[in-house]
Amino acid sequence: MPPPYSTLKQRLDNGDIVILDGATGTELQRRGIDMDPAAWCGVASLDNQQTLSEIHADYIAAGAEVVTANTFATSRVVLAQAGFGDRVEEINRAAVEAALRAREASGNPEVVVAASLSHMVYLASDREPEPMPSEEEAAEAFHEQAEILKAAGAELILLEMMYHPTRVPQVLAAARATGLPVWFGLSARTSAKGRLLSYLDSAEIPLARIVELIPGRGIDAAGCMHSGAEITSAVLGQIRKRFKGPLMAYPDSGYFEMPEWHFHDVITPARLEGFYLDWLENGAQIIGGCCGLTVEHVKAAVRARDRYQNAL
Template identity: 40%
Template sequence: MYDHLAEKLDAGKTVLIDGGTGTDLEKRGAQMVGAAWCAFATETSPDILASVHDDYIAAGAEVIAINTYATTLPMIEAAGHDKQKWEKLTVQSFEIAKASAARAAAPVAVAGSFSVMRPVTPGTDQRDPAYTISEEAERALLGDQANLLKDLGCDLIIMEMMRDNHRSVWATEMAIATGLPVWIGISCRANEAGEVRGYNDPHIPFKDIAPNLLSMGGAAAGIMHSDINVTQPALDIVRQTWDGPLMAYPESGFFKMPQWQFSDLTPEEFAAVCCGWVDNGVQIIGGCCGVSVDHIAALAAALDR
């Protein structure tokens, strides 16, 4: 299935991906769990999850990500469950997405969403400082995460919210070691002076983070889950050290664990901004948290699909 995407990218064409699966689940009434956000919606609201995938495909998405962004072992353990539950949720997330892709009239790739999400302080989007783990244990955990996505049969892995020079680098290394195509999605923020900084490390310039992730290779790379206004400056920094296919899928709103705070960005506004990025060389385009099916449908129409 990935060969179809690779051919499009090699030909300089645009690939449309889905929007914010987790926030769509929340908007449609799926239960959000305080310690693990949307992870358990796979089990408690499988029909809603299937409808989210189906609707994004109907809107024009050529790639859908399985609901595993928040389904990391530390998040599942923080919610009081064990590794067996993590594996079960990951498998079910893949099976639901794969079934949606199989129902599609056109080819749809199923991507494993690979994050480094760890327990979060309630009411914020910041990691709980009480959570600690050794590098050795972290690497083993990330290796298990990557290998499960491969063993399930994901067509590719999308690294989501890579943001630092340690855990994110280790995760990307593990994903690339699987041999699957890997798209590296990096997140960032602007400080009060408008300078692009690390997403959780405002004292670290983004230009000191991106190259370490990009140097490992990958099939595509770019900016995701970042504010629309900071995405283009961040893409400019990525392009300084990356000459492969460029990706962009921004957020709209902000997170206060375990609820997403939605903004009023219209589908038309979203599509116009994304088309500007495409005009500047972005080939993989879509949305993240707060971006809905309506936004992706408007983007597909603007791209004349």
């Protein structure tokens, strides 16, 4: 049997639609797991293996064809702030292994296990750490984590929340150095006047500046993630001008106040299904959900795919 990702890549090349999973970190919180004040969901993989595997298994049962390990907030620069700098490899391996076990238990060997890789260097919302990690320390941490994820068995690196113009090239280089396939997920927001911006909230950086950092080759997919559903179509439009490969869309819903996600006014699965249909009609091939979204939202993605394909 060919490796799971090679089968999925062939499907994408043939124009197929792929279902990504939903949130991992916020789903841990929603199921009663405490979030860390400095590393959010980063350390939860250590003592909550069963819950984490259950989350992945539930997404697979709902129709997800890619599940994402709980590694968004597990680089050394983040874990050190939470007092877990000596357990970086253990935490990352535990996260990937939980996803691998869920796939094995599902009986579906074609599910791809992805690892999230972010350029986050701190997560506290009220202050930056003193001192901030240097750019060299951050780049080293990204490379270290990427290699650990590969060694642990991840089959795909999912770059999540790309929005920082300096760190995007660093984390992209770390991911590509592994030799694993890479998907690029950028995050956006709007200005008070409705202009599309990088998700970075400390400056008004035009989204186009981040889009320009998407490489023309060497990645297999690019798209909009951890952004509002209402702006995703416009973001995908900008990405398409730069990137000609498969597009992906997986929005968030609710809002974050470190260390917890607030599940207020979360988009209903039925409403999100309509957005999914719109994105598919405009060329997206990979759909799923990010923070705040659940198994029911992944089921909505499956329904949208089926409706779209039945209408062809």
